[in-house]
Amino acid sequence: MNGDGAARITLRAAIGSFIFHGESTPALSCVEIEAAPGRLTAVLGGSGSGKSTLGRLLAAWLAGGRDGVLRGTLHLDAGGDPEDGSLVFSGTDDDPRIDPAAWADHVGYVPQDALAMLSGVRGTVEEELAFGLENRGAERAEMVRIVAETARRTGLTGLLERDPATLSGGELRRLAVGCAIIDDPGVLILDEPLASLDAAGARTVMELISDLLDRGVAVVVLSQQVDQLTRLASHWLVLKDGGVMAAGRPGQLLGGDLLAGSGVVVGGAQGPRPVPATSAPTAAAPALELDGVSFGFESSGPRSSRLLQNVDFSVVPGEVVAVTGPNGAGKSTLLRLFNGLLRPLDGEVRVGGVGIAGVPTGIVAERLGLLFQHPHDQLFERTAQREVLFGLDRLFGVDAPMKAAAALASVGLDGAEDVHPHELPGSGQRLLALATVLAREPAVLALDEPTVALDAHGFERLTAAVSAAAGRGAAVVIVTHDLAFAQAHAHRTMELKDGVLVGC
Amino acid sequence: MTPRFHPLTLLAAAAAVLAITTAASSWPVSLMVAAGAVALAAATGSARRVLLAGGAILAPFWLSLLVIHGLFYPEGRTVLLGFGPARVTAEGIGFALDMGLRTSAFVLVTMLFSFSVRVPELVAALNSRRLPPQFGYVLASTLMLAPIIAARLQKVRQAQESRGLVVEKGLRSRLNAIRLQMVPLVLGLVHDAGTRAQALDARGFRRPGPRSSYREVSDSMGQRGFRFCALLLAAAAVVLRIMASYPGGQS
Known part of the structure; x- marks a missing residue:
C-alpha cells in the first residue's frame, strides 16, 4: 500500500x-x-x-x-x-x-x-x-x-x-x-x-x-x-x-480419499443439490409471526431510514426457514426481535400465537431459543457443563442435568464437560453454544450463522440437530450466508435486503 | 448539540473547576459546582448518564459518610440525638455534608468531562504533545472502561436472558442477577484484554520512536487563551489556599 x-x-x-x-x-x-x-x-x-x-x-x-x-x-x-x-x-x-x-x-x-x-x-x-x-x-x-x-x-x-x-x-x-x-x-x-x-x-x-x-x-x-x-x-x-x-x-x-476423516468440509463441489430431509410441513398455526414489524436503532429517524421496514414473517412448527442477505442488512437484529432482546418500533412479534410486547426475554426464552452469531457473546460460564446447565433447572427441575448431558452428547461434546468454553476450538465453541439452545427444547430455534467455524464433524452435528428439532415439531429459522447449506436444509429461503424481507 | 471544544480545553476546564472547588473548601461552592455540572449535563443531553454513573459512585459514599461522621464524629460537641455510644452531632453532620458535597462536585464534574470529551481526540491531542503513547492509551482505556464494561455486561445479560433469566424489579431479583453476572463479566473482560494485548503488540503499539496522529483536532487562539486562564486561576486558588493555611492566615 x-x-x-x-x-x-x-x-x-x-x-x-x-x-x-x-x-x-x-x-x-x-x-x-x-x-x-x-x-x-x-x-x-x-x-x-x-x-x-x-x-x-x-x-x-x-x-x-x-x-x-x-x-x-x-x-x-x-x-x-x-x-x-x-x-x-x-x-x-x-x-x-x-x-x-x-x-x-x-x-x-x-x-x-x-x-x-x-x-x-x-x-x-x-x-x-x-x-x-x-x-x-x-x-x-x-x-x-x-x-x-x-x-x-x-x-x-x-x-x-x-x-x-x-x-x-x-x-x-x-x-x-x-x-x-x-x-x-x-x-x-x-x-x-x-x-x-x-x-x-x-x-x-x-x-x-x-x-x-x-x-x-x-x-x-x-x-x-x-x-x-x-x-x-x-x-x-x-x-x-x-x-x-x-x-x-x-x-x-x-x-x-485423502481428505476423508480430516474434518475438512469440501464445499463448492459441483453436483446434485441435496434436498431437505423432511418435507415441508402442512399448514398449521405459526410458531412465530412478525406482523408489520419495523425497527431502527434511532427511533426518531425517518421511517425510510429504518433497518427493518414493515416486515411480515411466519414459520410453522416443523418448518425450516433460511434468511439470507448482505452484511449489515439487519439479519442478526431480526433474530433479536424474535425473543424481545430488541423491541419493534412498530408492529407485533407473536410466539406461539401470543404477542411478546412487555413480556421479559427470559419468559419468551421458554419457547424460543436463540443461537448468537458470535459464540463469545453466548458463552459466559466456567465449564461446558455449567454453560449448558444455566437456566435449565427452571424448565426441567431435577431432570436438568440429564437434559444438559443429552444436549452435550448431541453435539459431540460429551467428555468435554469440564473444559472451559474459551479453551474449545472454534467449532467446539459454536457447538457448545448450539447445545445451550438445544438443551432447552424450544418450540422455535433461531440460529444466527450456525455454520461459521464448523468443521465437517460439526456440520454433521448441526444438520442432525436441525433435522431432529424440525422432526419433533420445532420451527427453525436460520440466518446464514452459506447458500448451499440454506438450500440443502431449509424448506424456504428468504432474503433480507434494504429493510425488506422477501421470499427467494 | 454542543460546540466542538478541543479536548484539552475540556480537560483544563474540568481540572480548574476541581482545583478551585477543593481550594475553596466551602460547601456552598461545592454545591454550586455540583449543581452547575448537572445543569451543564442537562444542557448537553448527558444528564441521565452523568447522574446514573455519578449516583452509582456517590450513593454508597454518602451512606458511609453519614454513618461514620454522622454517628461517630470524635470532635462532635452539639449532640442532636444519642444512641448509646453513637451520637448524632451537628459537627459530624456538618463535616459529612461538607465532604459529601465536595466529593459530589468532584465526581459529577469528572463524569461530565468523561461523557463530553471524545476520547480518541483526547488521545490524539496528548500524542501530539509528545506524551508517551502508553499514557494516552491508559487514559483512553480508563475513560472508555465504563462503556466497555457496560457493553460486556449487556452481552452477558442478553445471553442469560435468552436462556431464561428474568430480572424483576425487586432488590432480591436484581442482587441475584448481579451475582450471576459478575464472574462472567470479569472473566470476559480478562479474556478480551488478553487477546487485545496481542493485537496491540502486532500493530506496533509498543514500538519506540515518534508517533503521529490521524485525527486532526481543531484548536483556536480563543481556546488556548481559555486554557491558559483556567490553569492560572486554578494555580492562584491553590496558592491562596496554601497561604491562608499558614499560621496567621485564615483557614
Missing part, C-alpha cells in the same frame, strides 16, 4: 513441536510450511487440528517461551543471505525473542475472531485503520492516502466514519483484513477469511487476495473448508491432531 508492491519475502517454518504451557501433548508436531512470494498456500484441517496455532506461531502472536515450548525454526527470507533471518528454537531460555511489531512489518495476520484485531480505543473505522500507521509515525497526508486506498480495496469506503463497535460480522472481518494489510506486509496469514462474509464481501476479499498475490505477497489461508478461495491455492497442507496428514497440490489431494 505504501508503494507499488510489498517486499518479496519468503517465510519458512519447520515446527518440530509446540506444546502450550500446562499441556502434555504437543499442539503441533513435525509441521513444515513455506509461504513464497506471489503464492497462495492453504492450511486445511478440522477443528482442533492445529491450524490456528500454526497461524499464530507464524505471525508471532504465539511465542516460544512466553506461551509454550517451541522447538524448530522460523525463517524470513527477504532475498539476502539464506542464513540471515533464521530463528532457531530449542525450547530453552536462550531461545530468540521475537519483537511482534518488527515481525508484523513483514508478516501480517488476521485472527479468526476479527474483533480481536482491533485496538478498542478508536472511535471510527478510519482511525482504527490508521492505528498501525500512527504507531510508526507516518505523515498525516500519507496516512490519509493509505487509509483511503485500503478502504477502497477492502470495500470499507462507505463505512469510514462508523464506530467499529457497530459493524456487522462481515464488515468487521473486512476491517480486520484492512488493518493487517495497511502496513504492506510481505507475508499475509488469514484465518478463515471468508467466514461471515456475504457474496459481495467474499468477492471483495477474493479480489484483494488476488491483487496481493499479483504484487508478490505470500498469502497463507487457514481454513476448515475447501471453498472458492482455497481451491485457488497452489499448495495445500492438511493438518490433523497437530500433524501433517497430507500435503500437495489441490487437484492431487481432492482426487482421492
